[in-house]
Amino acid sequence: MKEALYPGRYWHFLDDGRIQCDLCPRNCRLHVDQRGACFVRQRVGDQMILTAYGRSSGFCIDPIEKKPLNHFYPGTSVLSFGTAGCNLACKFCQNWDISKSREMETLADAAKPEAIGEAAAAYGCKSVAFTYNDPVIFAEYAMDMADACHERGIMTVAVTAGYMGAEARRDFYVKMDAANVDLKAFTDEFYFMLTGARLQPVLETLKYLKHETDVWLEITTLLIPGRNDSNDEIRAEAQWIAKELGSDVPLHFTAFHPDYKMTDVPPTPSSTLARARDRACGRTAIRLYR
Numbered sequence: 001m002k003e004a005l006y007p008g009r010y011w012h013f014l015d016d017g018r019i020q021c022d023l024c025p026r027n028c029r030l031h032v033d034q035r036g037a038c039f040v041r042q043r044v045g046d047q048m049i050l051t052a053y054g055r056s057s058g059f060c061i062d063p064i065e066k067k068p069l070n071h072f073y074p075g076t077s078v079l080s081f082g083t084a085g086c087n088l089a090c091k092f093c094q095n096w097d098i099s100k101s102r103e104m105e106t107l108a109d110a111a112k113p114e115a116i117g118e119a120a121a122a123y124g125c126k127s128v129a130f131t132y133n134d135p136v137i138f139a140e141y142a143m144d145m146a147d148a149c150h151e152r153g154i155m156t157v158a159v160t161a162g163y164m165g166a167e168a169r170r171d172f173y174v175k176m177d178a179a180n181v182d183l184k185a186f187t188d189e190f191y192f193m194l195t196g197a198r199l200q201p202v203l204e205t206l207k208y209l210k211h212e213t214d215v216w217l218e219i220t221t222l223l224i225p226g227r228n229d230s231n232d233e234i235r236a237e238a239q240w241i242a243k244e245l246g247s248d249v250p251l252h253f254t255a256f257h258p259d260y261k262m263t264d265v266p267p268t269p270s271s272t273l274a275r276a277r278d279r280a281c282g283r284t285a286i287r288l289y290r
Helices: 113-122 135-151 166-174 188-194 200-212 231-245 270-280
Strands: 011-013 019-021 041-044 047-050 058-063 077-082 127-130 155-160 178-182 216-223 251-255 286-288
Touching: 019 047, 047 135, 077 113, 113 127, 113 135, 127 135, 135 155, 135 166, 166 200, 178 200, 200 216, 200 231, 216 231, 216 270, 231 251, 231 270, 251 270
Parallel strands: 077 127, 127 155, 155 178, 178 216, 216 251, 251 286
Antiparallel strands: 011 019, 041 047, 058 077
């Protein structure tokens, strides 16, 4: 398929002959034929290839509130779309069969950008959401789809962990109308141990979205028992959001269920969500999801 050889952006040569991917803070350094941590970006010869371009792991029509976005065209439908792979390594991933896939056969459905826009319009969807896996890793594809959607009056939504380099972030969010960012915890230790990433780049993305774009922003934190659900951490997160982003940014607390590499951790009880709301109340807008 021609789209499978789509040239990726955001990379440069290193003195030792490798190329460095600059799409996200992982800065993967690749020899010929190696793939990045996300798996869908590969060095072929002397260029970076986005192997997921034009291919999808599936579609679904959802209520916009499921993303979750509570204040972005509420009551409307969104065409949800994903590919495969991810640039984080979350041990608690709820979509691991897609985001952790190393089988390109997972990307079975041909999906040109124009076809996505046409499908969304045909089914009466107000927006298209790039979700299931993180759109950061297929940024060029998502941006082309955003252009095709906007030509048809369809809005675009990024459901993302926010782990993105500065140049790519600027280009990407010019094309997005809304974003729900997974702020997975509020300690760097959690990010390092359970996601293989770091907290600070995510905070930088949140500040960028709020203060340097017109993108509608909401935040989601998945509360995992004993990992990121302490009163102190919830309070610190809410205070940071209120101070750095403003009290008008909605924060969604969602419930963990045992999955992937954390099947030994119990589900999040409703009482934890209620407690989180109480601790954060008054510092930012809250909606609870289970």
